[in-house]
Amino acid sequence: xxxxxxxxxxxxxxxxxxxxxxxxxxxxxxxxxxxxxxxxxxxxxxxxxxxxxxxxxxxxxxxxxxxxxxxxxxxxxxxxxxxxxxxxxxxxxxxxxxxxxxxxxxxxxxxxxxxxxxxxxxxxxxxxxxxxxxxxxxxxxxxxxxxxxxxxxxxxxxxxxxxxxxxxxxxxxxxxxxxxxxxxxxxxxxxxxxxxxxxxxxxxxxxxxxxxxxx
Amino acid sequence: xxxxxxxxxxxxxxxxxxxxxxxxxxxxxxxxxxxxxxxxxxxxxxxxxxxxxxxxxxxxxxxxxxxxxxxxxxxxxxxxxxxxxxxxxxxxxxxxxxxxxxxxxxxxxxxxxxxxxxxxxxxxxxxxxxxxxxxxxxxxxxxxxxxxxxxxxxxxxxxxxxxxxxxxxxxxxxxxxxxxxxxxxxxxxxxxxxxxxxxxxxxxxxxxxxxxxxxxxxxxxxxxxxxxxxxxxxxxxxxxxxxxxxxxxxxxxxxxxxxxxxxxxxxxxxxxxxxxxxxxxxxxxxxxxxxxxxxxxxxxxxxxxxxxxxxxxxxxxxxxxxxxxxxxxxxxxxxxxxxxxxxxxxxxxxxxxxxxxxxxxxxxxxxxxxxxxxxxxxxxxxxxxxxxxxxxxxxxxxxxxxxxxxxxxxxxxxxxxxxxxxxxxxxxxxxxxxxxxxxxxxxxxxxxxxxxxxxxxxxxxxxxxxxxxxxxxxxxxxxxxxxx
Numbered sequence: 001x002x003x004x005x006x007x008x009x010x011x012x013x014x015x016x017x018x019x020x021x022x023x024x025x026x027x028x029x030x031x032x033x034x035x036x037x038x039x040x041x042x043x044x045x046x047x048x049x050x051x052x053x054x055x056x057x058x059x060x061x062x063x064x065x066x067x068x069x070x071x072x073x074x075x076x077x078x079x080x081x082x083x084x085x086x087x088x089x090x091x092x093x094x095x096x097x098x099x100x101x102x103x104x105x106x107x108x109x110x111x112x113x114x115x116x117x118x119x120x121x122x123x124x125x126x127x128x129x130x131x132x133x134x135x136x137x138x139x140x141x142x143x144x145x146x147x148x149x150x151x152x153x154x155x156x157x158x159x160x161x162x163x164x165x166x167x168x169x170x171x172x173x174x175x176x177x178x179x180x181x182x183x184x185x186x187x188x189x190x191x192x193x194x195x196x197x198x199x200x201x202x203x204x205x206x207x208x209x210x211x212x213x214x215x
Numbered sequence: 216x217x218x219x220x221x222x223x224x225x226x227x228x229x230x231x232x233x234x235x236x237x238x239x240x241x242x243x244x245x246x247x248x249x250x251x252x253x254x255x256x257x258x259x260x261x262x263x264x265x266x267x268x269x270x271x272x273x274x275x276x277x278x279x280x281x282x283x284x285x286x287x288x289x290x291x292x293x294x295x296x297x298x299x300x301x302x303x304x305x306x307x308x309x310x311x312x313x314x315x316x317x318x319x320x321x322x323x324x325x326x327x328x329x330x331x332x333x334x335x336x337x338x339x340x341x342x343x344x345x346x347x348x349x350x351x352x353x354x355x356x357x358x359x360x361x362x363x364x365x366x367x368x369x370x371x372x373x374x375x376x377x378x379x380x381x382x383x384x385x386x387x388x389x390x391x392x393x394x395x396x397x398x399x400x401x402x403x404x405x406x407x408x409x410x411x412x413x414x415x416x417x418x419x420x421x422x423x424x425x426x427x428x429x430x431x432x433x434x435x436x437x438x439x440x441x442x443x444x445x446x447x448x449x450x451x452x453x454x455x456x457x458x459x460x461x462x463x464x465x466x467x468x469x470x471x472x473x474x475x476x477x478x479x480x481x482x483x484x485x486x487x488x489x490x491x492x493x494x495x496x497x498x499x500x501x502x503x504x505x506x507x508x509x510x511x512x513x514x515x516x517x518x519x520x521x522x523x524x525x526x527x528x529x530x531x532x533x534x535x536x537x538x539x540x541x542x543x544x545x546x547x548x549x550x551x552x553x554x555x556x557x558x559x560x561x562x563x564x565x566x567x568x569x570x571x572x573x574x575x576x577x578x579x580x581x582x583x584x585x586x587x588x589x590x591x592x593x594x595x596x597x598x599x600x601x602x603x604x605x606x607x608x609x610x611x612x613x614x615x616x617x618x619x620x621x622x623x624x625x626x627x628x629x630x631x632x633x634x635x636x637x638x639x640x641x642x643x644x645x646x647x648x649x650x651x652x653x654x655x656x657x658x659x660x661x662x663x664x665x666x667x668x669x670x671x672x673x674x675x676x677x678x679x680x681x682x683x684x685x686x687x688x689x690x691x692x693x694x695x696x697x698x699x
Contacts, residue, residue: 004412004418004421004422004425005422005425157371159371159372160371160372160373160374161370161371161372161373162371164373
């Protein structure tokens, strides 16, 4: 009986096996990279309608986060400041700056500036800024070193697993409420004990069940 | 097994090792008999049947697409009956998928050589039935595009399936069962695929079959490895026969619903599964052996043995039905008692009595030998049993749910056209796959059938001296019986 397969068919099992493995990994990577939206990735840094520098305002000038984002302790949504907030200072300072032209236009016309949202959570995840800020989660814990960012980018993954890291062990992340807006905060040596103490006193019990956020 | 020594034919039957293959067939005849169905030109009747089955597949796909687009609400499932036809159909198909592994693995370990004529088709049926079964829970999850959440895959959400839930055990049980059944079926196929390869004229046919027969040459070494592999797989598959349907029954039994929360469920479900599986094998083979002229391989004796299995398992199932009533009475739990009374005389009494008639009463006819060997009767009963077993799952699922603890939320379940269409479509898929199997794969395990023929006995030719009398009409009985 003549041979059905040519001799080089002996390579077929190895080639197909390796090909499937590499092809599979490549396919997963390609889908992962090209099919997921940009804002799911750390480092997502959309360009904003105004060349506003957090590094200048929050860093060099040392303005408190809550001067502009003044609702974080009360509201579940952290507010983006209105044009009026900008103009509190900028009707006196840098009144002729070209960079501030869109702000002045907005002030004159009454049409808000369309800032681009950086930190996205899925629609099915409910998140309250007030609840977290009041329990002692600092701004930089989730948003990173804003005071060093020229343009704000996403510093943490904001994935559910990332949320759960803190919800399971809040004592490793909390800080005193007066240090909420501090950037580059250094925890004291006994911070875990202090946090555990606070967690006991205030009954802080971050939920890890599904319906805590998905309802 | 009951022995009736009165008739002469019967006595002959039990004298030596049973002749499993009737007629005067040489080894080559057996090969021809089975192989030529996969080699000849496609018959018109097959094309006609295949077209009908394909229509069923189209119906299934349409219904599933409609369901995915609109959501699970297009099914009849709603409070209080949140588990409707999809779960009924799932359990129905998984149950049918039980006969294959029982025949191939358990009967193999118990050295029941009559399994050789039917195991290939039964295993194929198993695989196709499990495919049909898997469709229902897959789409029942609602958002089918995240169905992989059922598997414990590490993910950024750090979300895991609920390991305490029998529904997750079900995912493991059924997928393992499917994998092992497929592997078992394929390993058994290798020698026969090699036979087809060697008979093939066309070089591409030769190559495709050559690829799937893994370079089988029939060498002694190959056979030794093959036998070992087959034995190991049979050993692995045997516990699965019991575990799969036990786990399926946990879906019900682990809950606290009256009518579901009973410890009798695992053995009762396993018996029911084997019962329905054998009935389905019977339905298929009674037809196939006539159309494909395999009456000498799948003989009346084979069918009779299967009927005995149907009788035994049917009686176990019937006994379980009655035991449930006894336990409900004996438990003195009001809700449990109501659940069972409601089954028998409530709004679903019609379904309950269909189930009792089909599953408990109908197979009792097989106590009579004449009925066990009557082709029309066994065909009719096999279909009746499958109807009955579908209704068993319907009764268990629907009647236990439709009246729960709060009379204000009582309801009556009605399927929608999507439920019915999907179920009919699943039969389309089943026959679609089975027809492909009949057309392209040797439907009887040729090499194994040869192994149980008298000629395979190393001492067969001792009595015949010349050693050239293969296919002698009356092989001498061999009391030593080394026919493995």
